[in-house]
Amino acid sequence: MTARRSPLSSLLSRLRDRSPGLVAGLLGGAVAAWLGLGAFAVLVMMLWISSPYPDSGPGGALHVAAGLWLLAHGAELIRTDTLSGAPAPVGVTPLLLLALPVWLAFRAARDAVEGDAAEGDAGDVFSGEGEREPVSGRTAWAGVVAGYLAVGGAAAWYAAGGTLRPDWVWTGVCVPLVVAVAAAAGVWTAYGRPRDAVDEVLLLMPAGVRRPFVGPAARARLDTAVRAAGAGVAVLVGGGALLLAVALVWHGGAARESFLRVTEGFSGQFAVLLLCLTLMPNAAVWATAYSLGPGFSLGAGHVVGPLSSSPAALLPPFPLLAAVPEEGAGGWVNWAAGAVPVAAGVTVGWFVGRAGCGGRGGRGGRGGRGGAEVWSRGRTAGVTLGAVGLAAAGVALLAGVAGGPLGVASLASFGPVWWQVGVAVLVWGAGVAVPVAVGVRGWGCRGVAEGPRARVGKPRVGEEGGGSGAGADEAERGWGARFSWRREGGGGGGGTEVAEGVVDDGSDGGPYDLLPAEPDGGPEPEVRAWGVDDAAREARWAALREASGRGDAADAG
Incomplete structure (x- = not known):
């Protein structure tokens, strides 16, 4: 108490x-x-x-x-x-x-x-x-x-x-x-x-902005673009690190001499070595900017690029600066750095092209695997450009952080210019990644029938617990192809879901779940289990469609 x-x-x-x-x-x-x-x-x-x-x-x-x-x-x-x-x-x-x-x-x-x-x-x-x-x-x-x-x-x-x-x-x-x-x-x-966090962010966006990202097919395209952009950034920065290593080996004598000149004693040399290791990622980003074309600056008015270099004459003796190309016009050795953005563009195009043909890019076969969507050429190019844009934003951010001022006057600008690097990634990506993506998509889909294509019907989800056959819908488009979708089993115990369809040409951008056309004129049915969680998932997608001004149930599945 x-x-x-x-x-x-x-x-x-x-x-x-x-x-x-x-x-x-x-x-x-x-x-x-x-x-x-x-x-x-x-x-x-x-x-x-x-x-x-x-x-x-x-x-x-x-x-x-x-x-x-x-x-x-x-x-x-x-x-x-x-x-x-x-x-x-x-x-x-x-x-x-x-x-x-x-x-x-x-x-x-x-x-x-x-x-x-x-x-x-x-x-x-x-x-x-x-x-x-x-x-x-x-x-x-x-x-x-x-x-x-x-x-x-x-x-x-x-x-x-x-x-x-x-x-x-x-x-x-x-x-x-x-x-x-x-x-x-x-x-x-x-x-x-x-993924609910992405949905909540979409709900905060205007209807015109979030509409392209609503639906399972649109979400799959967004995931593909993000993965391709990450792979492209990794190849660019990794290629820049490789260029840096080659330059240090090429100028090994000058780098070793500058390391011994900059300081005396074990403690000073250890401090310089630690500083070099700390700035290695920055130097790799600088080398990436060099391979892209804009290059980097070593002070105001001193730009180093693959076409020409004008390094500053009064640079301190620092090991990483010893790897800077010599002053003058670049030769074939300098131009060979362009292989880095080419490799990055091929990587982005390969990722998107494989997804565009249902994951069978480069291996032939008929279309995609299971119920994977097959994209049109225009949609493949659009997803590739989106991936290139994401990669350009990532590399530009790295370039902006890796550079900056080290003083005033001639020391006010060191490193790459972020917006120039971003534009260079866009140009390289549009010139390399898009053709590669379309080519990989075409190669992977070369076994698909080239006849007329039918548009997939739009399934409507029936009431929850409606028993066998709830939500069935059939539609005939084009040359009489059929799409059917039904659920078997009711109540809260789950059951099976059967879907049939044909390849859509994707001209209207509809978020359809697509299946490849078989030689006999129709695909094999796809059967997958469904349970109680599907009700919450469908309710969320219904809210997204309503918020986006799309009253249909085109992507309810």
Whole structure:
């Protein structure tokens, strides 16, 4: 009766009971930020201790660590200890350092959701009264972002007292953006990467924008474009890394000489080696921009490209800069770098072309596998252009982050220009990927009958629990081809679903489930199991169709 709990403890208990994901998110976000700061502090302090001539105390080293931590989030820093006394910006973000805060924020958000889900069952937690309450991903995400930014704000305030001071505009934009995106990816992964999240985003878009993405067939095309774009970006950046390695080997003597000239002693050489390893991903992106054509700049007015190079004459002796091509017009060795975007375009075209013929690209056969859709040439080209656009956006983002200023005047521009790189990817993709995709699609569908094509009928879903034969619909189009769709079994116990159809030419962009035409004039029926979950799935698609202004049930299956 006399024992009392402290007000703070009571408040935390009530907060934990009401918002279990918020507390875990706040703690996880703060711990993630502290872990990142600690890693940078340990690295900088180790270099400071091993330096034979340190020009500042441990406080200055910690200020530098806080500034580098902000730089790793994409924020721009202002260097105050210049020879001229004028502040100079530092905006080149080491991509290898960027991976650490992104991974920490991602893990914090994922663990905040998965940790709460472990207390209950399948994403539920127990409330104080013993009832199950669903874990809110928004709450966990907000907690991680708020906890991370609280520590980040303190780090920015502390870094403002050092020689590398944060630019408050860049810090206020880049740090919250990086944390928010990484935490959102962590929450989405914790929930098993659900497609419902994509549906919710579509519902927020205007009807004209979301209409092309509604329906199973449209979603399949979007998935194909995303996978093809990811493969294209991987080939581009991997090819850039290969070009960088070849250039370093080609100029191995100059790189080794510059490594020995830039500093003396084991500690200094270790610091230079560590800096080179940190900037390797940036150099790979620069090499990618070189292979695409726009190249990169080594200061204002000094552009390095495959056609011609005009490197700056007063570059410091740095091993990665020793791999820069020599000044003058490029020869066949420089032009050979164009094989990288060609390989990327072929990769994107191969991915889309295989999907366009139902996954049988390059192997012949009759159309697609099972009930896979066979795309028309126009639709294949459209999906390829969409994939190229996504790849261009990804490479342009990498180019924008990998470059930036290192000072003023002639040092105000280092690295590739992001919009030029994006345009170059679009040009290479349209010239290489589209013909390859159409060719692979044609090769894979060469066994399909070339006669008249019939349009697939539109099935209508019957009432739930309607018993055998509910929802049957037949339509005859073109040369009398038939499409039928029925369900067998009723109630809530599930049953089987039988679908028949023919290849559609896709001229009207309708989201039909398509089957290949067989030599005897009709396809084999496709039978698949269905159960209680199909009712919720069909209800969601009905809401999407209604929101999109499409009152039919063309894609109900």
